[in-house]
Amino acid sequence: MGILLPIIAIIAGLLAAASVVLEKIPSLKDSVEKLQKYQAVIGVVAIFMAISPLLNWAKVTKTMSFVPWVSLIACMVSCVVIGFLLGYPVLQGLFIDDLSEENRKKADDLRLKLAPYKILGGLVAIGTGIILFMSYMGS
Numbered sequence: 001m002g003i004l005l006p007i008i009a010i011i012a013g014l015l016a017a018a019s020v021v022l023e024k025i026p027s028l029k030d031s032v033e034k035l036q037k038y039q040a041v042i043g044v045v046a047i048f049m050a051i052s053p054l055l056n057w058a059k060v061t062k063t064m065s066f067v068p069w070v071s072l073i074a075c076m077v078s079c080v081v082i083g084f085l086l087g088y089p090v091l092q093g094l095f096i097d098d099l100s101e102e103n104r105k106k107a108d109d110l111r112l113k114l115a116p117y118k119i120l121g122g123l124v125a126i127g128t129g130i131i132l133f134m135s136y137m138g139s
Helices: 004-017 020-024 026-036 039-061 066-094 101-138
Strands: none
Touching: 004 020, 004 026, 004 039, 004 066, 020 026, 020 101, 026 039, 039 066, 039 101, 066 101
């Protein structure tokens, strides 16, 4: 799995749940503001980093205990959701604009359906990212 997924999950989660996180930790405001101009790219990277463990699923999960394994699955799902929401402008330029009108409408509808889960997905990504990071550092 590597250490990149947990790091990207924490960063993308911080951007997705910025309003809640900054309410609790106001000292992060400058860091979040600096990252926000890159949030679309971070979102796309989060999607690809979340999908990458599937390529080596047997190898990645073979030595994992239960908590890191569940955390990995939750991290992957949350990164795909918030990655899609954060990266939508980039994805639109790269893929979505080339789709048929019907499929563009479906992509926009999906974005609208997932939007209420942005903060929750961000908090899950932060938490699971921390668990996976600690698991990686402990091994």
